[in-house]
Amino acid sequence: MQNTKISWVDGVPVSSMFDDPYFSANDGLAETRHVFLAGNALPERFCDGFHIGETGFGTGLNLLAAWVLWVQSGQTSALKFTSFEAYPLSPENMGKALSKWPELNLYAKRFLAALQPDYSVDLPDLKFQMILGDAAQTLPRWQTRVDAWFLDGFSPGKNPDMWSAELMRQIGLHSRKSATFATYTAAGHVRRNLAAAGFEVSRIKGHGKKRHMTVGKLRDAE
Numbered sequence: 705m706q707n708t709k710i711s712w713v714d715g716v717p718v719s720s721m722f723d724d725p726y727f728s729a730n731d732g733l734a735e736t737r738h739v740f741l742a743g744n745a746l747p748e749r750f751c752d753g754f755h756i757g758e759t760g761f762g763t764g765l766n767l768l769a770a771w772v773l774w775v776q777s778g779q780t781s782a783l784k785f786t787s788f789e790a791y792p793l794s795p796e797n798m799g800k801a802l803s804k805w806p807e808l809n810l811y812a813k814r815f816l817a818a819l820q821p822d823y824s825v826d827l828p829d830l831k832f833q834m835i836l837g838d839a840a841q842t843l844p845r846w847q848t849r850v851d852a853w854f855l856d857g858f859s860p861g862k863n864p865d866m867w868s869a870e871l872m873r874q875i876g877l878h879s880r881k882s883a884t885f886a887t888y889t890a891a892g893h894v895r896r897n898l899a900a901a902g903f904e905v906s907r908i909k910g911h912g913k914k915r916h917m918t919v920g921k922l923r924d925a926e
């Protein structure tokens with residue numbers, strides 16, 4: 705598979721295909737921690753066998769932030785992390801993007817050194833899989849359910865396929881009991897799609913100057 709094309713703006717990769725940045729120029733790592741980690745009540749919910757699913761792997765920033773938190777919070781088993789990605793960046797560009805954060809250096813190096821040609825990583829503290837292809841095609845065929853979802857497609861206006869009612873329904877179907885999701889967007893149709901997929905949806909304060917983001921928890925089956 706050919707790696708996707710990007711440009712760089714102040715150290716932030718920007719997708720040529722979607723004309724959208726991979727993470728916020730306003731401290732992407734802090735935003736990841738606010739939106740995806742705190743938004744899924746992590747590290748409090750971490751436990752043996754915990755599995756995170758993600759739509760849109762991009763640079764791996766979310767994965768690294770979650771993995772560092774996993775280890776720092778005292779977990780001794782492996783974090784399971786599966787990401788759905790149609791247009792992977794080259795490992796070189798992932799490394800270049802992640803080099804922005806010296807505190808991630810050690811883990812970025814470990815990740816990239818262990819990254820296999822099929823984009824999997826098998827380490828004692830991380831079992832990672834990237835499922836290549838359009839998430840709309842690959843997620844329905846996937847046989848696993850996860851504890852937490854990081855919904856991180858490009859913005860719904862530019863990347864509508866990553867937020868469709870059907871894909872959000874699949875997110876619900878691939879969620880374990882009491883699973884949660886978090887996303888930076890508060891777009892009304894995305895919230896409605898996630899509510900229809902079985903989640904109790906809340907709009908909460910976004911990161912920094914952003915007014916809102918969205919979190920949710922799978923409703924118990926009746």
Ligand SMILES: C[S@@+](CC[C@H](N)C(=O)[O-])C[C@H]1O[C@@H](n2cnc3c(N)ncnc32)[C@H](O)[C@@H]1O
Pocket residue numbers: 708725726727759760761762763764765766767788789790791792837838839840856857858863865866
């Ligand atoms: C905002 S970026 C993700 C950023 C990422 N989570 C990180 O930590 O750097 C959105 C990602 O969604 C991917 N993407 C866009 N459309 C997709 C689709 N239909 N299926 C799977 N991945 C898709 C893009 O290639 C891109 O990597």
